[in-house]
Amino acid sequence: MNIENAKSQMRKGMLEYCILLLLERQPAYSSDIIRSLKEAELLVVEGTLYPLLNRLKREGLLQYRWEESRMGPPRKYYALTDVGLQMLRDLDKAWAEISNTVNYLKNHQPTTLQS
């Protein structure tokens, strides 16, 4: 098992959660999301974002509106929906649970079975 593969798997699982986290702080353009995710080293390939955003929107977790820009074409401005906010709370709980489980396994010795 390759560490890079493992990290990549973990990142893929985390991506959705992290997008929701970012958008909870404030609505953003896709380019902003990309920049933040890259800074956090969660995103390697930018293209990954778009199918994900598309699905989240179709599932009703996100919404967007078109914003005119001074020097460029109109851009999509993403924000969380109420459903998305609720999903975020659930994900927070799930994250805490997983984190506890991992910590527990790390700190406790496995009990040996006595025959």
Next chain:
Amino acid sequence: MKKNITINMQGRLYAIDEDAYNLLKQYEDSLRNYFANKEGGHEIVDDIEARIAELFDEVVARGKVAIDINDVENIVTRMGAPRDMDEPQDEGADENGAEDNPNGQENGTQTNARTAFETLKRFIFRSDRRLYRDIANKKVSGVMAGLAHYYGGDVTWWRIGALVIPLLFMMWHMPQVVFGMVVAYFILVITLPPAFSPADRLQMNGRDVNPQNLAEEVTADNVSQTQQQPNTRPGCVGAMGEIIIFGIKLVMFLVAAAIITGCFWLLVMLLLLLFAPTLVMFESQGLAFPWTEHPWVGTIGIVSVAMFIVLAIYGLMSIWRSHKNQQSGLSSGSRWALALLLLASLTGVMTCGTIIVNDLLEQSDRFTDTLHTQHVKSHTHNGFYVDDDEWEYLTNNGWTIKQGTHCHDRYTKCGDYYTGNRHRRYLDCYDENGQQLYQVERTDSLLQKGSYTLTAVVRADGPGAYIYAIADGKTYKVEIPAEGNTGGTLWQEAKATKNLMEADSTKLGSNNRLVQIAEANDGNGYGWCTVSIKGIHTKNGRISYGLTTVPSITQNQFYGTWFSATDFHLAKQ
């Protein structure tokens, strides 16, 4: 210098280099293809395009006027391949993956032979790549380079092999194999597509056609193009290599021209043989192709030659056109069709050509045989072979060769006639071992009944040669005196008579026969003398006579090496 075009992305115009545009277009097309059936796919691609436009804006903002290939490569790398973008739940679908090779599955009923055959087939027909002509790395036409890509191995070894193996076959006296290899090479040149686009080159090497690889190919292409000028190697080896390559190209051009011209003339000759055989130069020998015996051969031959010429010209023209347009003109299907038709027409030409040539050769042989037979017929006397002059003499003088063993095909001679006339022919035979069994005879018939005397002028260098006569079943003979080839009683008498007459101051002209005989052989004579047989009786008026050493007639054996006879004369007593 590159061509620049303007594109419209999300309603904004960008100036972009042509090669950069091509890469971008391929990338977008691959995205659209990938997301075509996915829910929301259309929107995803639009979003990506918008993102790309944003990145273009950044490029322009940094001061560049036009988007170039580096920018697009960077962007493509950043955005990633469609597969990498997609979500984990779609990874099960394998529509782009390599096909599962059904032959790899376990099948207990397959025989060893079948698996061997399948392995061989997979070895020859690679499923992971395509056979192209690598014109970027070509020396002559990129066939060897393409084969090297397809089957592996360094192209230099392929080239060395391509030169050395034909030489080996020439050495082993098998030029047909070499000819076959040359033909195979030509067919490959005509029918293999050249690898023009980066996608072609990827497929040639068996690499996946995705945006990253495409980007690499295009970069490599640019790099090699810019590096080609300083890359020309100076020095002896490089120059010689260039000369050799030029030589090979020249030879190939000449060979192609020769083949096409040869086919053209073959076609012309075939048509002439069909419609106007009299015009063909073989007519003097009465040669003509037997259309009635081989109607199919002639027709197939003409059709094959015509087809070959047309196909070859078409193939060469399509190559020239595709080079001009910088793209492979023909589709895969038409390439296969072209190759098969070329092969078929070439087979037709060779088969029919061989049949026709063999037939003509056979006719020529038969004709020579006929000539020979005629020649032989006109040169045998009673089954004995003699040359023209002898044949004429024997025939004109009524002689028949009845026996001629160890006579070395010579039964007459001229040069030592007793009057010194070097052109006067007489019966003669020589064998250094004296083993001739000679019998030359003629028959006088319609004679009156009675007795006759036979006279002849003769000479020999040993006893055992006879003049003979046969009449009424009885054989008469007289031996030829062996006086050699000088002197002789004939000469002696003539000389004596001449001296007497001269002493008598009778003027003798130089044309006088006596003088001639006396002065023959510088006054030495040729050894001739006269013999006669008296009392030859005939009742039925037929007397045969001649010269012989045959023991059954002579009751003797010949002990010399040569003998001559002439001036046979039968006189009634």
